[in-house]
Amino acid sequence: MNNTDLTLVMKALSDVTRLKIIEMVSEGELCACKILESFNITQPTLSYHMKILCDCGLVDSRRDGAWIRYNLNKQTLELVSSYFNRLKTQSYEFKIECLTCE
Amino acid sequence: MNNTDLTLVMKALSDVTRLKIIEMVSEGELCACKILESFNITQPTLSYHMKILCDCGLVDSRRDGAWIRYNLNKQTLELVSSYFNRLKTQSYEFKIECLTCE
DNA sequence: AAAACATATTGACATTTATCTATATGACGC
DNA sequence: GCGTCATATAGATAAATGTCAATATGTTTT
Structure with a gap:
């Protein structure tokens, strides 16, 4: 999964309505009318x-039929x-500081 | 973490530039000039x-000083x-279908 | 075939977002 | 204190986004 694809997923989840839909659908299959x-x-x-x-x-x-x-x-x-x-695992407790900035 | 907060995080990650910044920073502390x-x-x-x-x-x-x-x-x-x-764990293999939709 | 129901598409519109230039603020060295 | 460097803020703007009303498409029922 490249950054463009990941950005699309994040964009999809960046709306409260869609986030709720994801949570609803995560509990089982639903048709649009039920979600609505x-x-x-x-x-x-x-x-x-x-x-x-x-x-x-x-x-x-x-x-599935009309649905x-x-x-x-x-x-x-x-x-x-x-x-x-x-x-998460990439980031370590002890920071690798950027001391020069040059 | 409520849905509003989560939406903010997702919105933050829904931009290619910011996603790259997160990946850069995940490898260690950085100052703005380096990221730029x-x-x-x-x-x-x-x-x-x-x-x-x-x-x-x-x-x-x-x-840290000027940085x-x-x-x-x-x-x-x-x-x-x-x-x-x-x-992930909430969603099961066998779908709970919505058969009525009424 | 027509009516009714479920979902998708189109076009319009207000709001939000990412970007820039110009300017401000804050810190350091002389 | 002044100049320089690092970062933030303000104001402007073009593009993207979420929403609606109207309409189209697809499916089932009568």
Whole structure:
């Protein structure tokens, strides 16, 4: 996962509505109509948010009759999770100071 | 860490420049002048980005003479990391389908 | 085939964001 | 105190973002 892809994921998560959607979907598959009930937004706005979540790979969608069912993409989540774990382990307790700055 | 705080962190990471800064700082403390060398942006623009990274708690700053030295805040990173770990474990292999949608 | 339901797309608009130039503030050395 | 270096703030601006109303597309039911 390169920086551009990661930026897309972060951008997707940088909106309160989408963050809540991710949390809802993390508990199990949901259709748009169910998600919509939890928010004070219009259907087109939800559709816009779902597109962003799907495009960055965080959420998968599948048609089931008239409904579109959404669920979390665990693989992408794993990549994001491991990115933060790597950052954590990379940073050490004792700082390597930049003394010269020249 | 509530959703508003988390959104701030994600917003901070949703910019390629800031994502690179985080990676640089994760390897050790750096002053603004050193960071600036790696980018094609002006000094005020970097200052703007550093403020966003500090305000959300991802980066700490300390004055050292004329310089401001930046380093990663491991505590915040730990909170973000554990958030994603929680999301991962919350989502199960077998989907709890929403069959009614009524 | 028409009506009803679920979701997506389009176009408009206000707000936010990233960037710059110009200027201010703070620290150090002379 | 003055000049110089490091960083921050202010004001302006173009581009991106989140939202809506209106409309289109796709699916099911009658």
